[in-house]
Amino acid sequence: MRIDVITIFPEYLEPLNVSLVGKARARGQLDVRIHNLRDWTHDRHNTVDDSPFGGGPGMVMKPEPWGEALDAVTAEAGEQLPVLVVPTPSGLPFTQELAVELSERPWLVFTPARYEGIDRRVIEEYGDRFDVREVSIGDYVLAGGEAPVLVIVEAVARLLPGVLGNAESHRDDSFAPGAMADLLEGPVYTKPPVWREREVPEVLLSGHHGKVARFRRDEAFRRTTANRPDLIERCDPAALDKLDRKL
Numbered sequence: 001m002r003i004d005v006i007t008i009f010p011e012y013l014e015p016l017n018v019s020l021v022g023k024a025r026a027r028g029q030l031d032v033r034i035h036n037l038r039d040w041t042h043d044r045h046n047t048v049d050d051s052p053f054g055g056g057p058g059m060v061m062k063p064e065p066w067g068e069a070l071d072a073v074t075a076e077a078g079e080q081l082p083v084l085v086v087p088t089p090s091g092l093p094f095t096q097e098l099a100v101e102l103s104e105r106p107w108l109v110f111t112p113a114r115y116e117g118i119d120r121r122v123i124e125e126y127g128d129r130f131d132v133r134e135v136s137i138g139d140y141v142l143a144g145g146e147a148p149v150l151v152i153v154e155a156v157a158r159l160l161p162g163v164l165g166n167a168e169s170h171r172d173d174s175f176a177p178g179a180m181a182d183l184l185e186g187p188v189y190t191k192p193p194v195w196r197e198r199e200v201p202e203v204l205l206s207g208h209h210g211k212v213a214r215f216r217r218d219e220a221f222r223r224t225t226a227n228r229p230d231l232i233e234r235c236d237p238a239a240l241d242k243l244d245r246k247l
């Protein structure tokens with residue numbers, strides 16, 4: 001998979017050099033290219049923003065630098081067209097389902113903006129040619145799109161074949177379709193068996209796989225009911241029932 005990110009804060013994307021994504025890049029599983037939007041400005045101040053038509057607070061990112069940057073970055077798009085991922089507070093919710101869909105595409109181009117966003121005509125211009133996805137990572141307001149890019153890239157990269165080590169798996173992730181009937185993960189424990197007089201639940205030391213699975217399912221159900229009752233509503237009763245029968 002190829003990933004391009006166009007940003008006025010390239011240093012914000014440094015975390016893509018470390019950990020899971022950094023290792024995947026080093027192994028050649030991911031080709032990540034970070035571009036500075038200001039490389040496509042031509043004035044003395046490398047201007048990327050201007051005041052909004054119609055008035056109002058803040059500034060809007062000018063279309064010209066984005067147009068030149070996107071033309072340059074997508075120049076070699078032959079049959080393989082990229083998905084343009086535009087982080088925005090007003091986008092489609094980013095979900096595990098969308099992460100899975102994006103992980104199956106060969107090329108993602110991210111356009112994290114700042115200020116009040118990018119001149120709408122840029123989205124329209126490239127929406128005619130590419131698959132443009134405006135994506136929100138949650139119902140809270142950030143100051144720009146770089147943090148969402150880090151979130152989306154990590155969620156997508158960990159789904160790529162061979163990126164997660166054997167010891168880890170995304171099969172039973174929370175939100176992974178069908179995993180644990182879409183319940184949240186339950187609590188996890190490791191050695192020591194007693195820590196500050198706090199013991200690990202006995203069942204987890206029992207070696208009885210059926211009882212361990214039942215404990216984990218019950219804890220997942222309890223935690224989901226407490227924190228995300230909406231997910232219980234969404235749960236397919238048959239999947240829950242299947243889980244019961246499996247245990």
Ligand SMILES: Nc1cc(-c2ccc3ccn(Cc4ccccc4)c3c2)n[nH]1
Binds near residue numbers: 140
């Ligand atoms: N889930 C999510 C995404 C964002 C986000 C993404 C990109 C940008 C670019 C500029 N801003 C600032 C902004 C604040 C409010 C209204 C418009 C723009 C951004 C915010 N916030 N929250």
